[in-house]
Amino acid sequence: MKVKTLIATALLTVGSFSVVTFSLNTPGGLSSSSVVYASSTKKIRGHRISKPRLVFKYSSIIQNATFDPTKGVRYYYTSPDKVKISYKSHVDSSKPGKYAVIYHVKDKAGYNFHVTHYVTVRGLQLKKVYNPNEVGDGAYKVSPVGTSFKLTAMFNIKKAKSKGISWTSSNPQVASVSSDGKVTPQTDGVTMITTKFGDKTISTPVLVSEGSNINVTNSDDIWSQIDYNDEDGITYKQTNTLQQVITGLWFTNGEKFIYSQGQYKTPDEQAKQTSDIDDNFYSINNYGGYRYEDTFLKTGDHVILQTQDELGESHLYIGKYNE
Incomplete structure (x- = not known):
């Protein structure tokens, strides 16, 4: 990773404090404040000089946020001089964790020190x-x-x-x-x-839907005459031997609807719970017992079945709901 350098110019007299702020924009995500100090003084040519300090406004960011080591950083100094601040960031905002950013501060007055600031990347879920x-x-x-x-x-x-x-x-x-x-x-x-x-x-x-009269038609005639009953489950007529598994059930009166996922993962699993009634009519008994009679649904409302056959193709069928 490249080491980057910032330059700030002091304008005040020795003994007074000035602030150089490197903040451009707030980094994405929540943050907290943290102050990092260097040692208080340093002797240069017989004079005791107060070392500068860095103040870090942000010590945490949210995962995937853009992190800029210069944002929210303040530098306090007591000597009118040209100051160079370089940094090396090890922050990887794509992964939660604690990372270091190392700042190197030096100027013509003899300041030369490193400050390590830790940034926490908070996991986002x-x-x-x-x-x-x-x-x-x-x-x-x-x-x-x-x-x-x-x-x-x-x-x-x-x-x-x-x-x-x-x-x-x-x-x-x-x-x-x-x-x-x-x-x-x-x-x-x-x-x-x-x-x-x-x-x-x-x-x-x-x-x-454009209205209470659902304008949806069967995708084909493999299944037809769909009927749902809270007691008996789903009944349907089948015209060939292609097996299908229900992947989704939709119940609607045209204004509101209820959705349920299918109970079985494969046509074979569903076939074990399917009874042969007569004349190519079948019943999936385990789909009864939803007790939708206590909802807004009334006899004559619509039931829509989404299915997937054993070849992986999707189908859609519409039928009637019965309390």
């Missing part, structure tokens, strides 16, 4: 994503086409922001998302907005 459409009890508002809303990433450190966060939509044709979390509904359908920071990922369900 994604805790949750604030969704203005969340109304409580696991329910969300349906998003009208063309009405944008903003998702906000929330971290373990208040008011923290990070450059390392990413936003993606599983179906941008239904709703797109910008790099700052702004979601724009495009057309009727469902999508998941994924927020990723570090090793933490949070998914937010979004259902888009």
Whole structure:
């Protein structure tokens, strides 16, 4: 790492104090104050001269913040002279930890000393994503086409922001998302907005509709006549032998919706819980018991199933909810 040099010019007389400030902007992240002193005096040509001191305003930064060793640093001196301050920073803001910055101060009066200042990089973690459409009890508002809303990433450190966060939509044709979390509904359908920071990922369900009459159609006729009942679970008609596993369930009255992830990871796991009724009708019994009858849902509302088949292809089917 290169050693960098700063130059400050003293303007006051010997015996008085002056301050040279190297602060340009506040570094990103929370910080605390710390003062570092050199030894109090030094003899130069028989004279006792007070050594200068460095004052560090910032001793901690947030992970991924831009760190500049010159920001928030003050230099106090008692001699009118040209002062050179060089530094070598070992701070890696991408990783939490404690790092050293070594400052070397010297001038024509004979000052020549090193000060080591320690900077703590505070680890940043994604805790949750604030969704203005969340109304409580696991329910969300349906998003009208063309009405944008903003998702906000929330971290373990208040008011923290990070450059390392990413936003993606599983179906941008239904709703797109910008790099700052702004979601724009495009057309009727469902999508998941994924927020990723570090090793933490949070998914937010979004259902888009122009009105209570959900304008969503089946992706194909492999499954049809979808019916959900709180007691009996999911029933459907199947037209061929291609196995599918449910990856997401959406229940909606056109104004609000409830989302649940699928219970099984593979079609084989789900097949073990699937009963053959008759005439190519099947029932997945373990999907009963959600007890949505205590919510806003009423008989005749919509249920949307997202599935993935054994070949890895995705499908979507719409059916009816029954109390």
